[in-house]
Amino acid sequence: MSLENVRVRMPGRPRGRVRICLPPVAPASSARASLKWTNERRLSAQIAANYVGPAWTSFAVRLESYAVVNAGIQWEPFDKAVEIKLDLFNLLDTRFRTSDIGVGPGRAVSGSVLVRF
Numbered sequence: 001m002s003l004e005n006v007r008v009r010m011p012g013r014p015r016g017r018v019r020i021c022l023p024p025v026a027p028a029s030s031a032r033a034s035l036k037w038t039n040e041r042r043l044s045a046q047i048a049a050n051y052v053g054p055a056w057t058s059f060a061v062r063l064e065s066y067a068v069v070n071a072g073i074q075w076e077p078f079d080k081a082v083e084i085k086l087d088l089f090n091l092l093d094t095r096f097r098t099s100d101i102g103v104g105p106g107r108a109v110s111g112s113v114l115v116r117f
Helices: none
Strands: 002-008 016-021 030-038 043-052 066-075 082-089 108-115
Touching: none
Parallel strands: none
Antiparallel strands: 002 016, 030 043, 043 066, 066 082, 082 108
16 A cells, blocks of 8 residues: 655655555465484484465565575584574575565575684
């Protein structure tokens, strides 16, 4: 939804009309489920599924519902002084829209090393 040709009065500004765009509406439903496994050697793995229900944008565009699956592994050797992590996002390469013109990211990989001292 957008409001067009709204009269606005601001001190020190000439009178005129502006266009006001409202932010996207939150989806009616969403859910997240995850499963994490950890062993005694400080190795863990996680898989998560995220569901986002349909929504309408500020320009009356309907965004379809979608589900994204993410996974990751983590290892903390040396008495947790170091953390090595690898995350995989959107494993199924789901195509989805996040706004009127925004498209969700495709498959992605992220890695990190954290050193505590």
